[in-house]
Amino acid sequence: xxxxxxxxxxxxxxALVEDYLSExxxxxxxxxxxxxxxxxxxxxxxxxxxxxxxxxxxxITGFEMLELLEKTPAVIFTTAYDAYAMKAFDSHAVDYLxxxxxxxxxxxxxxxxxxxxxxxxxVPNLLLSKIELSGPSERIVLKDKNEIKIIPSSEVRYLxxxxxxxxxxxxxxxxxxNKTMKFFEAILNPKQFVRVHRSYIVNLGExxxxxxxxxxxxxxxxxxxxxxxxxxxxxxxxxQALGL
Amino acid sequence: MISQVFKFSNSLWYKAILIxxxxxxxxxxxxxxxxxxxxxxxxxxxxxxxxxxxGFFLLENIFRFYSxxxxxxxxxxxFPISVSLMVFFxxxxxxxxxxxxxxxxxxxxxxxxxxxxxxIFLLCLCYTVILLFQSKLETQLQHKEREExxxxxxxxxxxxxxxxxxxxxxxxxxxNSISSLLHRSPEQAxxxxxxxxEFLRKTIRKNDQKWISLEEELAFLHLFVGIEKVRFxxxxxxxxxxxxxxxxxxxxxxxxxxxxxxxIKHGLYGLLGEVNIRVSFSSEEAYLVVRIVNPYDxxxxxxxxxxxxxxxxRRRLFLLFGRxxxxxxxxxxxxxxxxxxxxxxxxxxxxH
Numbered sequence: 001x002x003x004x005x006x007x008x009x010x011x012x013x014x015a016l017v018e019d020y021l022s023e024x025x026x027x028x029x030x031x032x033x034x035x036x037x038x039x040x041x042x043x044x045x046x047x048x049x050x051x052x053x054x055x056x057x058x059x060i061t062g063f064e065m066l067e068l069l070e071k072t073p074a075v076i077f078t079t080a081y082d083a084y085a086m087k088a089f090d091s092h093a094v095d096y097l098x099x100x101x102x103x104x105x106x107x108x109x110x111x112x113x114x115x116x117x118x119x120x121x122x123v124p125n126l127l128l129s130k131i132e133l134s135g136p137s138e139r140i141v142l143k144d145k146n147e148i149k150i151i152p153s154s155e156v157r158y159l160x161x162x163x164x165x166x167x168x169x170x171x172x173x174x175x176x177x178n179k180t181m182k183f184f185e186a187i188l189n190p191k192q193f194v195r196v197h198r199s200y201i202v203n204l205g206e207x208x209x210x211x212x213x214x215x216x217x218x219x220x221x222x223x224x225x226x227x228x229x230x231x232x233x234x235x236x237x238x239x240q241a242l243g244l
Numbered sequence: 245m246i247s248q249v250f251k252f253s254n255s256l257w258y259k260a261i262l263i264x265x266x267x268x269x270x271x272x273x274x275x276x277x278x279x280x281x282x283x284x285x286x287x288x289x290x291x292x293x294x295x296x297x298x299g300f301f302l303l304e305n306i307f308r309f310y311s312x313x314x315x316x317x318x319x320x321x322x323f324p325i326s327v328s329l330m331v332f333f334x335x336x337x338x339x340x341x342x343x344x345x346x347x348x349x350x351x352x353x354x355x356x357x358x359x360x361x362x363x364i365f366l367l368c369l370c371y372t373v374i375l376l377f378q379s380k381l382e383t384q385l386q387h388k389e390r391e392e393x394x395x396x397x398x399x400x401x402x403x404x405x406x407x408x409x410x411x412x413x414x415x416x417x418x419x420n421s422i423s424s425l426l427h428r429s430p431e432q433a434x435x436x437x438x439x440x441x442e443f444l445r446k447t448i449r450k451n452d453q454k455w456i457s458l459e460e461e462l463a464f465l466h467l468f469v470g471i472e473k474v475r476f477x478x479x480x481x482x483x484x485x486x487x488x489x490x491x492x493x494x495x496x497x498x499x500x501x502x503x504x505x506x507x508i509k510h511g512l513y514g515l516l517g518e519v520n521i522r523v524s525f526s527s528e529e530a531y532l533v534v535r536i537v538n539p540y541d542x543x544x545x546x547x548x549x550x551x552x553x554x555x556x557x558r559r560r561l562f563l564l565f566g567r568x569x570x571x572x573x574x575x576x577x578x579x580x581x582x583x584x585x586x587x588x589x590x591x592x593x594x595x596h
Contacts, residue, residue, distance in 0.1 A: 009512070010417065010475050016424035035516055056413070058516050059541070080416035099420035150543060 006032045007039040008054040017052045020106045036065035048073050055079040064141040076109050136189035142177045157206045161199035194241045196234035280349045292335040299331040300371050307375045324368035332361050421475050436474050443467050455494040479518050487526035495586045506553045507538035514541040531585040540580040
């Protein structure tokens with residue numbers, strides 16, 4: 001049996017996936033959810049093998065929902081958005097269905113999942129999966145003590161690498177997110193956020209002063225009083241972003 | 245032209261000075277051949293050239309600010325005549341002042357009085373004609389440039405509008421709903437196909453030039469909401485209401501629908517659960533006022549990319565009426581309100 005959850009904010013769209021799945025006797029639909037929050041709950045409860053996931057949904061997008069999961073099931077995206085370009089990232093997408101899709105195209109995606117199911121470690125990198133949004137994200141979605149927080153990127157002061165996590169320093173305080181620096185570098189607006197150091201990404205609007213520091217290094221003073229080091233490779237990037 | 249030469253910004257002035265020197269030497273030789281000593285001839289030509297250059301400079305400045313239109317030939321002739329007289333007499337008096345004893349020269353000059361005046365006049369006239377040609381050419385170029393710019397802007401606006409009308413997201417999701425309905429309820433699917441076709445047909449046919457009645461607009465909006473309700477019927481409620489004498493009001497097509505689409509989008513994607521949207525039309529003084537209120541999440545931020553479609557409407561209102569004050573928005577903790585005012589006494593068939 002393959003446990004499946006369908007997450008789509010349009011009931012008819014979810015129903016279509018359900019109808020298509022009825023052709024596969026091994027597929028068992030455990031839940032149909034209409035937003036990312038319901039999706040998170042259902043995934044926690046049912047631990048599905050596969051989810052069908054819409055991208056544009058209320059409050060949080062399908063991508064943002066995935067970011068909040070500790071263990072990600074295999075994903076087949078279903079979306080009308082061809083504006084999203086594919087880009088390499090480490091999510092578990094098996095395939096990407098553009099709405100409206102045919103029964104044959106759907107079957108292809110599902111069979112692809114079946115074939116991959118045996119060797120789990122192939123799934124993550126199969127398709128160049130995490131799909132880049134048509135523009136930079138203006139917010140960060142994260143989990144804080146079982147509560148989902150949506151933080152506008154203008155409220156983010158700087159980010160700091162912390163092993164497998166990233167510390168996000170915001171107006172409201174410090175938050176953790178289980179993602180890489182590379183991830184944040186990719187999703188945040190490059191006009192506002194610059195990776196000035198291997199371990200630091202800083203919000204340009206927060207910088208009050210740039211000071212020389214040790215040998216050919218620099219130190220940024222932020223409005224909040226925090227100090228952020230700038231590396232040799234980070235300095236030219238910072239200069240360029242500030243138009244110096 | 246002369247003012248350009250005197251800016252010394254390019255190599256033009258080398259050439260200009262060379263030409264002036266050649267001219268001085270040539271004319272001086274000519275005068276010399278009539279029996280005037282070479283030094284006096286050179287001096288005479290230099291003085292006159294200097295005054296002439298000054299005169300040209302004057303002419304150029306006059307015609308920069310004043311370009312005669314068509315019939316005013318007399319006014320146009322006044323400038324070269326007066327400038328040539330000025331050049332002639334300034335030249336003559338300064339020469340008399342400096343060369344009191346040169347009998348040969350003075351005799352020649354008194355004989356050639358009118359010839360010299362005429363030559364100076366001809367030079368001024370030629371220069372005037374050149375100036376006028378140049379200014380005409382420049383105006384024509386400017387005209388052409390402006391026309392091109394207007395055309396480009398119009399095309400841009402049209403494209404923008406087209407893109408705005410055919411929201412791919414709306415279209416593909418609607419098609420997907422039809423695909424789904426075909427399985428479960430073919431009759432509803434057919435109904436949706438017809439609704440969608442009608443909506444698209446109306447969208448394509450509409451242009452800014454012909455305003456439509458409020459009744460037509462309402463039918464169009466109901467069609468649109470009908471399609472959205474097939475997709476989101478479980479969450480979406482849209483109420484329409486009218487206040488005052490709105491029956492006679494008219495409005496440009498496709499102005500309200502994008503706003504409503506925006507309101508629906510921000511309601512549906514900003515919040516969980518039910519979304520109530522209110523659209524009201526009222527007649528206030530010389531305006532048809534449209535208000536759309538939708539619930540939203542001020543904290544939401546943008547998931548990425550999509551800017552607020554309000555800018556497009558603001559731009560269109562400006563293109564239609566040349567005013568920036570017709571669109572107003574207001575946001576409180578839970579509701580987002582947008583209001584547009586459509587002037588009713590405006591020439592409805594006017595377009596750029």
